[in-house]
Amino acid sequence: MKLPADYHMHSEISGDCTAFMEQMILSSISKGIKEICFTEHLDYDYPEILPDIPKGCFEPDMPKYISLYNNLSQKYKDKITIKFGIEIGLQPQIVNKNKDFVSSYPFDFVIGSIHLCEHDDPYYPDFWKGRSVQDTLRLFFEDTLKNIEVFDNFDVLGHLDYIVRYIPDKGLYNYSPRDFDDIITKILKTLISKGKGLDLNTKALKYPNTNQPNPHSYILEKYGRLGGKIITFGSDAHISEDTALYFDKAVAIARKCGFNGYYTFEKREKTFHPFT
Numbered sequence: 001m002k003l004p005a006d007y008h009m010h011s012e013i014s015g016d017c018t019a020f021m022e023q024m025i026l027s028s029i030s031k032g033i034k035e036i037c038f039t040e041h042l043d044y045d046y047p048e049i050l051p052d053i054p055k056g057c058f059e060p061d062m063p064k065y066i067s068l069y070n071n072l073s074q075k076y077k078d079k080i081t082i083k084f085g086i087e088i089g090l091q092p093q094i095v096n097k098n099k100d101f102v103s104s105y106p107f108d109f110v111i112g113s114i115h116l117c118e119h120d121d122p123y124y125p126d127f128w129k130g131r132s133v134q135d136t137l138r139l140f141f142e143d144t145l146k147n148i149e150v151f152d153n154f155d156v157l158g159h160l161d162y163i164v165r166y167i168p169d170k171g172l173y174n175y176s177p178r179d180f181d182d183i184i185t186k187i188l189k190t191l192i193s194k195g196k197g198l199d200l201n202t203k204a205l206k207y208p209n210t211n212q213p214n215p216h217s218y219i220l221e222k223y224g225r226l227g228g229k230i231i232t233f234g235s236d237a238h239i240s241e242d243t244a245l246y247f248d249k250a251v252a253i254a255r256k257c258g259f260n261g262y263y264t265f266e267k268r269e270k271t272f273h274p275f276t
Contacts, residue, residue, distance in 0.1 A: 002276045003247045004262045005035035007109060008087070008158065008199055008234020013065045014041040015057035017238040021068050025076055027240035035081040035264055036243070037109050039234070040065060043089030044097050047119055058089065062105065083265065085109035087158060090147040091116055102153045109265040111199055111234075112154030114162065117143045122163045133173045137163060141183040145190065152194045155265055156232050159201035159214035160187070177218045188223045197230025197263065197270075198223055200254060203237075205246040213250055221257040230263050230270065251275060 006028060011021035021038065028036045043058035066084075073082040086105070088098050090112050102110055117140050120127045128136055140163045148157065164175045177184055191198070201214040215223075220231070231254060235245040254262070254275075261274040 001248060001251065003031065003033050003244050004233040004251065004273070004275075005037070005264050006033055006235050006237070006244050006247070007037040007083075007085070007232040007264065008039050008111060008201060009036060009237040009243060010040060010087075011038060011068075013038070013060050013068070014238070015053075015059075016041065019237075019239050021072055023240040024237065024243060025072055025080065025082065027243045029076070029079050031244050033080065033244050035083065037083035037085040037265070038069065039085040039087040039109065039111050041087055041089070042098075042101060043115055044094045044101075045091060045119070046089070046116065047121065049121060049124060060086075066105075083108040085111065085265075087111040087113050088154060089113055089115045090151055091119070092146060092150055095151050098151060099153055106267065108267055109232075110154040110268070111156055111158040112148065112151065112196075113158030113199075114140070114144050114147060117163070122166045125168060128168050133167055134179065137167075137175070138180060138183065141180050141187065145183060145187050148187065148190050148194070148196070152196065154196065155268065155270070156197040156199045156230065157187075157191055158199045158234075159203070159236065160184075160198060160219060161215050162201070164216075165204050165207060165210075165214070175216075177216045184219055185222065185226070188219070188226050188228060192223070192226055192228045195230075197232060198228065199234045200231050200250055200262075201234045201236050202246045202250045203235065203242070205249060206242070213246075213253060217253050217257055220254065220259075224258040231259055232263055232265075
């Protein structure tokens, strides 16, 4: 099976990644991937939670990014197509900053992601204190809806139910997207009305006791039933070994959910590719 393009990966340009861009490219080539897109992190106004995460940690060095991208995409042009992307962290108070940033560079592809909820990061245990898991997940989905209502200069929504990766005591809570069907349906209808797609993100498949990507197959299938067509595949790789992570399994999930192909982007214009 020909693997889909990997449209969600990071390199040393992202504040939480130390893998060199060239390592990510070489790993992708070795796995037979024909196209990738770097989507380096931009998260303005990220809170200073820990001393090892300094202010501005998730604001990329764009001159360095552009230089690396230009040099390496040219160096490997006969072996792989490499696109220039960004993963924008969405928060209501930085809508204008995000708009200005996206319009300042010739990106091929933009992911809009929710990494913070009410200016806090669900990756850290303190985020979950003081409310139930159910209420916390609903808060996250409600915040997602608010963000995509006020900002739409992106191509796909990143890892829609990303927050479930970090639920404390996962063995004691059985996540079901059906419990949040009302708010998830509103999110999907909003995306479809704005012509936006979904990042079929396989990173969660790496986690113990997880057999679902982000978003969950229930959400992916509902997106298709509601009229959504645009999906991209993303490993969310932060180390070279994880490029195209579980893409064979993700393709099987997408097929089962009614999709017969995926999209790539160039200068923000999308192209459909059937599964082969």
